[in-house]
Amino acid sequence: MISYFANPHRFMKLSGVLTPWLFAAAGVMIAYSLWQALWIVRPETYQGDSARIMFIHVPAAWLSMAGYAGLAVSSFIWFVWRHELADMAAKAMAPVGAAYTAICLATGSIWGKPTWGTWWQWEDPRMTSVLVLLFLYLGYIAIRAAMDTRQKAARAAAILAMVGVVNVPIIKFSVDIWASIHQTASVVRLDGPSMPAEYLVPLLIAALGHSLLFTGLLFTGMRADVHTRRADALVMRRLQAAE
Amino acid sequence: MIPAFDHTGPFIWAAFSLSAIILATVITGVTVRAAAAKARLERLEGEEEIE
Amino acid sequence: MKPAPLAAAFTQSLGEAWSGGAGAVLPVGFFAGAAMLVPFGVGHDNDVLARIGPGVLWVALALSSLVTMERLFQSDLEDGALDLWLQIDAPMAAIAAVKALAFWLAAGLPLTLITPLLGLMLQMPADTLLPAALGYGVGGIAFFMWGGVGAALTASVRRGGLLIALIALPLYVPTAIFGAMALQSDAGLLAPEGLYLVATSLFASAVAPFAMAAALRLAAD
Numbered sequence: 130m131i132s133y134f135a136n137p138h139r140f141m142k143l144s145g146v147l148t149p150w151l152f153a154a155a156g157v158m159i160a161y162s163l164w165q166a167l168w169i170v171r172p173e174t175y176q177g178d179s180a181r182i183m184f185i186h187v188p189a190a191w192l193s194m195a196g197y198a199g200l201a202v203s204s205f206i207w208f209v210w211r212h213e214l215a216d217m218a219a220k221a222m223a224p225v226g227a228a229y230t231a232i233c234l235a236t237g238s239i240w241g242k243p244t245w246g247t248w249w250q251w252e253d254p255r256m257t258s259v260l261v262l263l264f265l266y267l268g269y270i271a272i273r274a275a276m277d278t279r280q281k282a283a284r285a286a287a288i289l290a291m292v293g294v295v296n297v298p299i300i301k302f303s304v305d306i307w308a309s310i311h312q313t314a315s316v317v318r319l320d321g322p323s324m325p326a327e328y329l330v331p332l333l334i335a336a337l338g339h340s341l342l343f344t345g346l347l348f349t350g351m352r353a354d355v356h357t358r359r360a361d362a363l364v365m366r367r368l369q370a371a372e
Numbered sequence: 373m374i375p376a377f378d379h380t381g382p383f384i385w386a387a388f389s390l391s392a393i394i395l396a397t398v399i400t401g402v403t404v405r406a407a408a409a410k411a412r413l414e415r416l417e418g419e420e421e422i423e
Numbered sequence: 424m425k426p427a428p429l430a431a432a433f434t435q436s437l438g439e440a441w442s443g444g445a446g447a448v449l450p451v452g453f454f455a456g457a458a459m460l461v462p463f464g465v466g467h468d469n470d471v472l473a474r475i476g477p478g479v480l481w482v483a484l485a486l487s488s489l490v491t492m493e494r495l496f497q498s499d500l501e502d503g504a505l506d507l508w509l510q511i512d513a514p515m516a517a518i519a520a521v522k523a524l525a526f527w528l529a530a531g532l533p534l535t536l537i538t539p540l541l542g543l544m545l546q547m548p549a550d551t552l553l554p555a556a557l558g559y560g561v562g563g564i565a566f567f568m569w570g571g572v573g574a575a576l577t578a579s580v581r582r583g584g585l586l587i588a589l590i591a592l593p594l595y596v597p598t599a600i601f602g603a604m605a606l607q608s609d610a611g612l613l614a615p616e617g618l619y620l621v622a623t624s625l626f627a628s629a630v631a632p633f634a635m636a637a638a639l640r641l642a643a644d
Contacts, residue, residue: 179380228398303597353406
């Protein structure tokens with residue numbers, strides 16, 4: 130009990146100070162990247178203006194994968210050391226990671242239509258892998274929701290996250306092989322054969338901005354969790370005192 | 373001044389708008405839930421002080 | 424290692440899979456029904472059917488394996504066998520593995536055995552049917568192992584059937600991919616994809632039991 134209150138206390142202090150700044154910095158960076166994406170950068174050679182979608186699609190792709198990796202690492206840390214903050218982190222990362230996964234798939238599909246001519250291209254192994262990743266996220270969120278108690282939800286979800294993350298390289302490998310068998314020479318990777326230099330800086334700023342947003346949302350979710358737990362503990366104490 | 377794109381314009385706007393909507397939904401959901409949790413805690417702590 | 428709980432778990436699972444719901448009839452019936460629906464949906468062009476036949480059977484096999492999963496650990500949870508095993512410190516991973524294998528024997532093997540018949544009806548070339556059956560047999564083990572993980576995680580959840588599917592389907596993807604690709608090549612299981620298929624089943628058999636054991640411990644609490 131004591132160790133639980135000690136660390137979250139420090140986390141609450143730190144996150145209380147940090148979170149508004151995270152959101153502010155994220156807002157500035159994302160706004161800058163949007164300005165660059167929509168107004169400043171020139172159309173790409175092969176894909177024309179549609180390549181601008183990259184400035185949301187690529188950061189979303191990175192965060193979808195980083196989110197699941199973070200979820201899995203947090204789950205492992207919690208499973209082995211029972212550090213409560215780790216479980217709270219995993220729980221908070223899931224919906225945000227899933228949202229970025231959905232954004233990656235939606236923007237990828239929308240970008241693909243003018244580029245490939247179809248709303249979906251199974252030959253793109255990365256998009257297919259991200260689709261499977263979405264189901265891994267959904268399964269995680271669903272199993273947490275299905276369990277009765279918090280402890281059970283944490284344990285079940287941790288097991289699922291570890292099983293999932295261990296399968297991710299295998300899924301990626303299988304999808305890569307599967308997608309490549311029909312690959313024609315004309316399949317264009319969504320982010321182009323080579324990225325123009327002027328795209329790189331705004332892209333990195335977009336990625337950083339969205340990462341900060343992700344972290345801000347993560348901290349906000351964890352803080353909400355700590356408040357909920359304290360409130361629940363208060364209610365429990367009063368019920369016990371009343372007996 | 374809205375930039376003029378080539379024929380891919382509608383796709384670009386669709387992609388960014390959809391992303392904005394999804395992000396707005398998640399941000400709203402997370403912050404509203406956080407505010408509710410904090411309000412509940414403060415209400416419960418307030419009750420304790422009254423007693 | 425006490426062999427007694429293992430043997431008991433094995434025979435009990437075998438019996439369970441056979442008894443409730445008329446045994447293997449349910450998954451086999453589902454399998455055959457799903458496969459038979461395909462020509463109605465896709466049209467009776469023999470070339471098309473022959474090309475998609477192996478893949479369709481993989482999908483049907485995956486879905487049929489999920490049909491029985493709900494029952495894998497349900498009775499153990501309900502009648503206290505799970506608590507007993509945990510009390511006597513039985514090797515839970517081994518018990519889980521043995522139960523999943525028992526279910527594969529009772530439900531997965533019959534599915535495998537009728538794939539040549541279904542393949543014939545889906546216009547698959549006759550000489551590919553037996554190697555294909557071997558592939559489906561091996562792949563089915565992976566399906567039952569990962570399905571078992573889903574079953575163990577949802578053991579205490581009412582109506583966990585759909586949740587099992589959501590959990591298991593991403594895990595099924597590599598087996599389905601390599602299985603379908605192996606059947607498309609002439610070398611079958613000896614092609615690289617075939618070896619990868621066997622690898623996915625071996626991997627599942629190595630990892631899934633431990634996940635099942637951890638999930639069962641939590642279900643018993």
